[in-house]
Amino acid sequence: MISLADQLRRIEQGALTPEGALAxxxxxxxxxxxTIKAFVVRAKNPKAQSKGPLRGIAVGIKDIIDTADMPTEMGAAIYRGNQPRADAPVVMALKRAGATIVGKTTTTAFAANDPTPTxxxxxxxxxxxGSSSGSAAAVGAGMIPLAVGTQTGGSVIRPASFCGVAAIKPSYRLLPPVGVKCFSWTLDTVGLFAAGVEDVAIALAAITGRSELNAPEMKSPRVGVVTQDFAGPTETGGAEALQHAxxxxxKAGASVRELKMPDIVAEAWRIHNVVQQFEAHQAFAWEYGENYDAVPPLLRKRLDDSRHYTAADYEAARVVAAKARAALSEILKDVDVLLALSAPGVPPKGLDSTGDPRFNQLWTLLGTPCVNVPAYVADGGLPVGVQAITDYGADVKAIAAARFIERALR
Incomplete structure (x- = not known):
């Protein structure tokens, strides 16, 4: 893989120019x-910038995020040829930091379930x-050092786990979701993929202008291992990866103990879908109501199956989520970081599914920062990741803990 941190160090030392890094x-x-098919469109004659903390860094943008100079088709035929007039704020932030947008990466249709050819x-x-298939694969294949994705259920952390790359789903709205096709405004979160945790940290700090996010490694963290039994059993490689991490x-000096989540947190996991699908029916009101036959089949079925959720169901789910956030904050007073699986196990065989987000959806609902760290390689070269999770707003701590875990795993 291409290390963003390594490219920037070589540029600083004069051993590499921004043009050379982009090349x-x-x-x-x-x-x-x-072979990989990670891009839906590539930029015409991309140029390296000479200034900015990310000068020379090539970036791929998930194709549900608006770009003024490339189409945003959202993986769906109904938006074929759709050309936004403006860049989404996160794209502008990347450009202002000196990065070069080299293309739009594949997304499942509307960031839902229908797979891509990636x-x-x-x-x-x-x-x-999925749904950020192309972003994870482009980084994992060593094509680009940085890519942008989104997560509503598990669409950053899970593909990062499957492709063996680092990624961050930051605290809710640390990166602005404006200019991103909405699925669920309570859940949609913009995230980043890169080769390692340092790379993710440098990029997030540069995009947000918050230098503290490039946090040094935490020393001797208190780690709480969360198995998420309420989310069902692990699959091949899952239990082994979590135990290994x-x-x-x-061994590296952390204090480690298993934590049992309170019932309200398990209940929050169960109601994630209520929040997501109730809001999805409003977010896709035009597509589903006026263009029903053009909605991709797996998303259409998802919407068909969730028409029964009422406003009362939604409000009750929001109350549960608020209580679970408070409960999690109490738990995180006794440990520095939670350690959990990023996916049930290895990536499933075949391309007709993008895998199960059941080990991700709780943390998306609670808005917590999550950092995927590649942890284990099963037979067939299949990776499994673990995620470092901290309280809402504690992104600095999540990155510092993830750097510790990454080094420990080496």
Whole structure:
């Protein structure tokens, strides 16, 4: 993979120019894209900027995020040729930081379930995950050092786990979701993919202008291991990855203990879908109501199956979520970071599914920062990640803890 941090260090030392850094990515895209199919469109004649903390860094943008100079088609035929007039704020923030947008990466239709043709760079016979399929695969294949995705259920952390890359789903709305096709305004969160935690931290700090987000490694953290039994059993490689990460953290000097989540947190996991689907019916009112047959089949079924949710169901779910956030904040007074699986196990075989978000949806609902750290490689070169999770707004702590876990796993 291409390390963003390494490219920037070489630029600072004068060993690499911004133009040379961009050329490395463009050459890698030329070599890999024909197989991986991570992009839906590539920028015409992209140029490196000479200034900014991310100068020379090539970035892929998930194709539900508006770009003024490339179409935003949302993986759906109904938006074929759709050309926004403006860049989304997160795209402008990247450009102002000196980054170069080199293309739009594949997304499942409307960031839902209908898969893309993108292949998993670790094993082409297994899904790269979704909905940010192209963003995770482009980084995992070593084409680009940075990509942007979104998460409403598990669409940043899960594909990062499946493709063996680092990623952050920051605290809710740390990165603005304006100019992003809405699925659920309570849940939609913009996130980043990169080769390692340092790369993610540098990028997030540069985009937001918050230097403290490039946090140094935490020393001897108090780690609470969360198995999420309420989300169902793990799959192949899942339990092994979590145990491996917990042992590595303990060996590196962390205090590690298993935590049982209170009932209200388990209940919040169960009502995530109520919030998501109630809001989805409003977010897709035009597509579903006026263009029903054009809605991709898996998303259409999802909407069909959730028409029964009422405003009362939604309000009750919001009350549960608020109580669960308060309960989680109490738990996080006794530990520095939670350690949980990023996916049930290895990426599923085949390309007809993007995998199950059941190990992600709770943390999306609670708005907490989550950092995926590649933890384990099963047979077939199939990766499994773990996620470092802290309280809402504690992104600095999440990154610092993830850097500790990453080093421990090495």
């Amino acid at each position: 490395e990515s463009l050459a890698a895209i030329d070599a890999q894209e024909g 292949l998993n760079p670790r094993n082409h016979g297994h899904t790269p995950g 917990a042992r590595a953290a303990a």
